[in-house]
Amino acid sequence: MDMLRINLKQLEAFTATAEYGSFTRAAEELYLTQSTVSAHILALEEAMGVQLILRGARRKLTLTEEGRRVYGAARDILDRCRLLQDPMAAEGRVELSVGASTVPAQYLLPGLLSGFLQRHGESRFLLRRGDSAQVHSLLSQGEVRIGVVGAAPDRRTFACQTLCEDRLVLVTAVTERFQALKARGTCGRDMVEEPFIIREETSGTRQAAETYWRKHGILPEKLHVVACMDNPEAIRRSVAGGMGVSVMSELSVREEAEAGRLLTFELDEEGFSRRIYLVWRRDVSLSRTEQAFVSYLKAELKR
Numbered sequence: 001m002d003m004l005r006i007n008l009k010q011l012e013a014f015t016a017t018a019e020y021g022s023f024t025r026a027a028e029e030l031y032l033t034q035s036t037v038s039a040h041i042l043a044l045e046e047a048m049g050v051q052l053i054l055r056g057a058r059r060k061l062t063l064t065e066e067g068r069r070v071y072g073a074a075r076d077i078l079d080r081c082r083l084l085q086d087p088m089a090a091e092g093r094v095e096l097s098v099g100a101s102t103v104p105a106q107y108l109l110p111g112l113l114s115g116f117l118q119r120h121g122e123s124r125f126l127l128r129r130g131d132s133a134q135v136h137s138l139l140s141q142g143e144v145r146i147g148v149v150g151a152a153p154d155r156r157t158f159a160c161q162t163l164c165e166d167r168l169v170l171v172t173a174v175t176e177r178f179q180a181l182k183a184r185g186t187c188g189r190d191m192v193e194e195p196f197i198i199r200e201e202t203s204g205t206r207q208a209a210e211t212y213w214r215k216h217g218i219l220p221e222k223l224h225v226v227a228c229m230d231n232p233e234a235i236r237r238s239v240a241g242g243m244g245v246s247v248m249s250e251l252s253v254r255e256e257a258e259a260g261r262l263l264t265f266e267l268d269e270e271g272f273s274r275r276i277y278l279v280w281r282r283d284v285s286l287s288r289t290e291q292a293f294v295s296y297l298k299a300e301l302k303r
Contacts, residue, residue: 005047008081011074013040014052018071018143019126021061072142079287096293097126099135099144101151101204102232103166104276107251108301109148116296123289131230133202139281146290147279148297150204150249158279161294164301165273167250168208169264171257173242178263188247188267189216195244196223200230208274209247212267236262 016026017037027034045052052067063071075097100109105127113125128135128144132151138144139158147153152160170188172178181191192213199206210220226244229235232252239246240261247267256262266272278294280286286294 006044008078010040010044010047011078013037014044015071015074015078017041017053017061018063018067023061068141068143075142075145076284095124095126096146096290097128097144098146098148099128099130099138100148101130101132101135102230103150103205103249103252104148105129106232107249108164108276112297112300115300116293119296120289120292131200131202132204132207136279139279142281145280145284145286146294147277149277149279150274151207152275152277153279157282159282161278161298163276163278163297166276167271167273168205168212168247168267169250169253170245170267171236171239171248171253172245172263172265173240174260174263175242182263182265186265187269188245188265189218191245191265192218192223194224195226197227197229197235197238197244197246198223198225199235200228203230204274205247205249212247212272216268 012030013026013032013036016029017023020026020029023034023037027037030037041053048066048070050066050070051064052070054062054064075095079095098109109127113127117123117125126144128138130138132149135144135147135149136151136153136158139147139153147158148163150166170191172191172194198209213220213223227238229238232248235246235248236253236256238244240256250264253262253264257264278297
């Protein structure tokens with residue numbers, strides 16, 4: 001492959017299209033015509049000899065497997081070029097691409113991202129959400145550079161730091177029976193005969209809950225599971241409606257519990273917490289802005 005056939009305009013067009021999921025939006029952001037953006041990407045694909053983007057009138061724009069690999073490398077090249085051109089100004093413009101699993105994305109990061117932008121107003125965020133396994137995959141493929149997840153990744157591949165503790169509780173509907181159990185000081189561990197609603201298999205919350213059950217001699221596969229859901233809101237509504245109980249992050253049900261719409265039970269007398277991790281690839285050098293973001297998250301959550 002002749003590397004001189006690849007230029008920064010092609011990489012800019014490709015990364016913008018990948019990030020916005022649209023040729024039109026990419027063209028608007030780059031102040032180019034849509035046809036010019038398309039031409040740059042076609043030239044990049046021709047130079048590399050691979051297809052990077054799946055196109056189709058009725059198909060949502062998606063990256064091919066090779067496209068995901070190239071995106072990570074292209075994003076890194078562009079960030080480094082900005083630093084070379086203007087180290088001080090570029091640091092303010094570096095995009096922070098963050099992947100977050102469900103609980104951090106919904107209940108931790110929104111306020112923290114806002115607080116960071118108040119200090120670094122020229123920065124911008126690209127936030128991708130999925131379960132912990134999906135965020136690990138996004139990091140591996142270079143689609144995000146920093147992850148906030150509830151399940152630890154492979155430490156041979158990723159740098160991993162504990163960001164905070166996340167308490168897990170058993171959540172039930174507000175009924176006379178459950179209110180009586182709560183008044184007696186019943187723990188969630190004593191309610192394993194109840195019908196359970198669980199998270200998807202790759203969820204960090206589910207993995208932590210299963211680790212807890214096994215530690216206390218309870219086989220997760222022996223629980224009476226009536227539903228498996230990947231959306232905490234759907235689980236909360238199902239629990240409130242009496243379908244079953246569920247182990248959830250205390251952060252995700254705090255508002256409903258305080259409003260009296262759900263009951264929460266500690267899993268045992270000591271309570272049980274899982275860790276929320278801050279991760280990035282070991283072969284990636286974080287920019288100064290990304291390092292500042294990491295430090296900000298740790299300092300704010302420590303407070």
